[in-house]
Amino acid sequence: MALITIREALRDAMAEEMIRDEKVFVMGEEVAEYQGAYKVTQGLLERFGSRRVIDTPITEHGFAGLAVGAALAGLRPIVEFMTMNFAMQAMDQIINSAAKTHYMSGGLLTCPIVFRGPNGAASRVAAQHSQCYASWFAHIPGLKVIAPSSGADHKGLLKAAIRDNNPVVFLENEMLYGNTTEVPDGEHLVEIGKAAVLKEGNDVTIVSFSIQIKNVLIAAQEAEKNGISVEIIDLRTIRPLDVTTIINSVKKTNKIIAVEEGWPFAGICSEIAAIIMENAFDYLDAPLIRVTGKDVPLPYAANLEKLALPQIDDITNAIYHICKKTS
Amino acid sequence: MVRRNKDIDSANACRYYEEMLLLRRFEEKAGQLYSMGLIGGFCHLYIGQEAVAIGIQAALKSGDSVITSYRDHGIMIATGSEPKYVMAELLGRATGCSKGKGGSMHMFDPAKGFFGGHGIVGAQVPIGTGLAFAAKYNNTDNLCVTIFGDGAVNQGQVYESFNMAKLWNLPVIYVVENNGYAMGTSTSRASSVTDFFRRGESFGIQGRQVDGMNFFAVYEAMQDAVAKVRKNNEPLLLEVQTYRYRGHSMSDPAKYRSKDEVAEYREKRDPIEQMKDYMLKNKLINDSALIDIEKKIKKIIEDAVNFSQESPEPNVSELYTDIYTK
Numbered sequence: 001m002a003l004i005t006i007r008e009a010l011r012d013a014m015a016e017e018m019i020r021d022e023k024v025f026v027m028g029e030e031v032a033e034y035q036g037a038y039k040v041t042q043g044l045l046e047r048f049g050s051r052r053v054i055d056t057p058i059t060e061h062g063f064a065g066l067a068v069g070a071a072l073a074g075l076r077p078i079v080e081f082m083t084m085n086f087a088m089q090a091m092d093q094i095i096n097s098a099a100k101t102h103y104m105s106g107g108l109l110t111c112p113i114v115f116r117g118p119n120g121a122a123s124r125v126a127a128q129h130s131q132c133y134a135s136w137f138a139h140i141p142g143l144k145v146i147a148p149s150s151g152a153d154h155k156g157l158l159k160a161a162i163r164d165n166n167p168v169v170f171l172e173n174e175m176l177y178g179n180t181t182e183v184p185d186g187e188h189l190v191e192i193g194k195a196a197v198l199k200e201g202n203d204v205t206i207v208s209f210s211i212q213i214k215n216v217l218i219a220a221q222e223a224e225k226n227g228i229s230v231e232i233i234d235l236r237t238i239r240p241l242d243v244t245t246i247i248n249s250v251k252k253t254n255k256i257i258a259v260e261e262g263w264p265f266a267g268i269c270s271e272i273a274a275i276i277m278e279n280a281f282d283y284l285d286a287p288l289i290r291v292t293g294k295d296v297p298l299p300y301a302a303n304l305e306k307l308a309l310p311q312i313d314d315i316t317n318a319i320y321h322i323c324k325k326t327s
Numbered sequence: 328m329v330r331r332n333k334d335i336d337s338a339n340a341c342r343y344y345e346e347m348l349l350l351r352r353f354e355e356k357a358g359q360l361y362s363m364g365l366i367g368g369f370c371h372l373y374i375g376q377e378a379v380a381i382g383i384q385a386a387l388k389s390g391d392s393v394i395t396s397y398r399d400h401g402i403m404i405a406t407g408s409e410p411k412y413v414m415a416e417l418l419g420r421a422t423g424c425s426k427g428k429g430g431s432m433h434m435f436d437p438a439k440g441f442f443g444g445h446g447i448v449g450a451q452v453p454i455g456t457g458l459a460f461a462a463k464y465n466n467t468d469n470l471c472v473t474i475f476g477d478g479a480v481n482q483g484q485v486y487e488s489f490n491m492a493k494l495w496n497l498p499v500i501y502v503v504e505n506n507g508y509a510m511g512t513s514t515s516r517a518s519s520v521t522d523f524f525r526r527g528e529s530f531g532i533q534g535r536q537v538d539g540m541n542f543f544a545v546y547e548a549m550q551d552a553v554a555k556v557r558k559n560n561e562p563l564l565l566e567v568q569t570y571r572y573r574g575h576s577m578s579d580p581a582k583y584r585s586k587d588e589v590a591e592y593r594e595k596r597d598p599i600e601q602m603k604d605y606m607l608k609n610k611l612i613n614d615s616a617l618i619d620i621e622k623k624i625k626k627i628i629e630d631a632v633n634f635s636q637e638s639p640e641p642n643v644s645e646l647y648t649d650i651y652t653k
Contacts (some may be wrong), residue, residue: 025464051464057494062453062487069457072442073392075464096447097454104433105443106426107649141650166651 007040007177009151010116013158014041014078016187018048021076021202024162027054027067028080028117037082038118038177060285063089064115068097071167078162081117084133084171090115098167099142113172114161116170119147120211120261121309123175127297132262134209138271139170139237144192145238147171149213151181156190164192167294171238173211174220195242197249201231204322205249207272212310216259219315228323238268246272247279254285257318260311264292289318335543337611337636343385343542344420344602344612345620347377351599352624353410356632357400357417365636366417369446370431371474373401375540375572378598379504380405382545383472386553390467395474397432398504398571399444406439411631420638426640428649449482451475454489454503456488456562459499463560470498470556478509480523489530492562500552501564502526504539510575511583524566530644532562539569540596541603569594 018024026041032055035042044059045053056063060081067077081087087094098111121130138145144166148154154172161168198213199220208216213234220230231249235242250256256276258269269290276288294308335343354372361370373380376398383393384405395402400417404410408424416423416434424434442458445451455473462469479485480503492499503523507514514521524534535552538544545567548592552563570592574581579580581589 055488056493057490059487060492061484062456062491065450065484066457066460066491069394069442069454069459070464071457071460072437072454073458073461075461092447092450092616093453097445097450099444101433102652103649104425104429105435105649106428107652108425108435109437109442110652144651165653224616313381 001182003180004151005177006151006154006179006181007038009155009183010040010158010172011044013048013155013162015044017159017162018044018052023074024076024078025052025054026078026080027056027060029056029082031055031080037196038174038244040177041080060086060089061093065093065097069094071098071111072101072109076112076162078114078116078207081115082172083129084117084119085129085131087117087133089113094143094167094169094213095140099140102166103142110165112165112166113167114269116158117166117172118174118177119148119171120142120173121298121305124302124305126300130135130298132260132293134171134238134260135262135267138268142167143239144168145171146192146236147210148206148212148236149234151179151183152188153190153196154211155183156188157192157236160189160192171210176211177317186253190236193240193280195245196234196236197231198234199230199232201229201253203229203253204255204257204319205231205233205246205253206257206315206319207233207235207246208260209238209268210261212259212261213310215310215315219312219319222312222316223319228292228319230319241271243275243279246275250276250280251283254283255322257289257291257315259291259306259315261293261310263295264290265295267292289322291315291318334555339580340606340611341600341616341620343381344534344599344606344647346381346405346415347542347599347602348469348624349410349627350380350404351378352628353404353414353520353631354400356628358573358577359416360418360632362572362625363532366431367419369397370577371398371575372571372573372577373398375491375592375598376504376506376569377401377589379502379539379567379569380543382542383474383502383549386549387440387472387548392442392458392462392469392471394442394445394451394458394471395508395511396448396451396476396479397444397446398476399434402629403436403441403444406436406441408436408439410627411634414631415635415638418635418638419640421641422638428645437458437633449475449479449484450494450516452479452482452485452488456492456497456499459492459497460495463496467653468557470500470553472500472502475478476509477503477505477507477523478512478517478596480526481518486530489527489562493532496560497562498556498560499562500549500556501532501562501565503564504569505566506569506571508575510579526563527564532564534564534566537565537567539567540592540598540601542598542602615645626636
């Protein structure tokens with residue numbers, strides 16, 4: 001076990017996989033000589049050299065497509081988007097070239113690529129730099145979408161993503177990079193597509209992912225003081241979604257709250273609501289409650305930004321509401 | 328070593344003639360089958376452009392890769408793919424090269440170095456640049472020929488690709504297939520600068536303009552480019568001026584150009600007729616052999632059509648396969 005930051009866990013994951021497989025390389029803006037815009041790739045250039053750690057020009061559409069071509073030819077690129085907001089420039093290559101080609105080619109071509117970068121809101125960086133793309137990418141058959149919250153999961157899932165032969169979108173969060181947690185040393189792999197039950201409980205299930213897990217944990221602690229037993233599920237992977245773990249939990253607690261940072265319309269919480277309807281309707285004592293970011297472009301002013309994002313109170317209020325409803 | 332026309336002996340001239348004729352007859356048949364409702368969706372025919380595909384391929388070696396747009400049937404067959412699997416794909420059959428799941432625009436043959444087959448205009452350009460990146464990363468002397476049209480040439484991602492290719496010295500030959508029209512828009516209506524061979528200048532990429540209606544012109548330009556790229560690991564650009572006799576796709580009546588213009592190309596500059604005239608003039612072939620070639624090609628196409636029509640549609644279970652790989 002090592003006590004390291006999440007950015008170090010990500011760096012270790014990439015370094016270990018680059019040692020293990022010569023075909024793995026990293027490309028993105030400032031990943032090499034600058035040591036990474038958020039210092040995630042720190043030290044990789046020195047260790048592996050410029051053939052395998054490549055600074056790109058600011059041309060996301062072009063370098064995402066170039067990386068797809070390299071992957072179709074059998075290399076294993078890790079493409080860093082400085083933030084996932086900039087991935088929108090590359091959307092056609094991610095979706096039409098990376099995600100769909102295995103199917104369109106009848107299985108002939110594969111695209112073992114990882115697109116990774118910070119997703120969602122940071123701090124005061126305003127509307128164009130703060131969007132959550134979990135829902136956009138999770139919509140696409142052919143992509144895998146991962147969004148870890150713990151340090152151990154960042155490492156284990158990034159290693160798994162790099163070894164996966166499918167295109168994977170790996171969603172991080174800038175505000176988590178500095179978190180220090182216990183991360184297993186060496187060959188720590190986490191299975192893609194398996195959620196984690198962080199805390200067992202009986203009264204209500206809360207399902208969430210990425211940075212909102214922190215808020216969920218605190219809200220649950222609050223609720224526990226008031227005698228409510230909360231079960232917390234960290235999705236870890238958005239697509240493929242671990243439906244079994246979610247349904248098993250709802251069968252036990254009969255109540256579910258879904259929490260995400262992104263917007264409510266057609267978000268991940270909406271998908272969970274549909275899945276509950278299809279698989280666990282008869283087990284519900286109350287309708288699912290969604291706690292999401294507000295349906296607004298993210299404002300800059302500190303007070304407005306706070307209001308626009310899910311707060312701990314939003315979650316505790318949901319817990320009390322859903323439990324009160326059934327008593 | 329750059330070879331000249333006179334170095335192409337009788338056997339090779341016949342071979343290239345036959346290959347161009349195969350492409351021509353294949354595409355004519357595809358057009359026919361489309362009109363009969365056996366091929367659906369989009370179908371972009373390569374008729375008139377045969378010298379480009381065959382001329383490019385003649386200069387390549389095993390290990391090189393080729394990538395293009397949705398006007399891909401001719402290029403794919405030129406790399407050596409069997410016509411019957413291309414035809415079966417067009418008819419949406421299980422025996423198609425993409426198991427019927429891709430269609431006209433999404434065909435691939437990686438074993439032959441053919442990486443598609445791409446439906447989004449210009450998307451193949453960064454991808455092709457990436458294929459070249461991989462060739463260099465793997466320390467090979469392989470290169471990638473990345474083909475795109477006079478419509479795609481204005482895409483931003485093309486210039487992003489040029490920039491990276493030159494910055495990183497990637498072994499890629501960019502071929503602009505200028506057939507004069509991007510769907511219904513002529514080059515003069517779409518491009519402020521129509522000297523497409525100069526489009527790489529801002530990125531230090533040398534370009535050359537080539538008569539794409541003449542096999543030898545394409546072949547010679549390609550040989551020259553290939554030699555330079557293999558030696559120097561640098562990107563190069565060829566603007567190949569060609570012409571498509573049919574519309575942009577089977578849905579296009581091509582009202583934006585005159586019948587006279589089409590006739591001019593067909594009667595005076597046809598690539599297959601040019602090769603035939605060359606061979607006859609230089610006594611590399613006789614009429615009887617020409618008839619034999621026509622018969623041989625006809626049989627190949629007939630067999631491809633029969634094979635396709637006798638093949639079943641994909642099994643319904645294939646709806647849910649190949650979304651992810653292991």
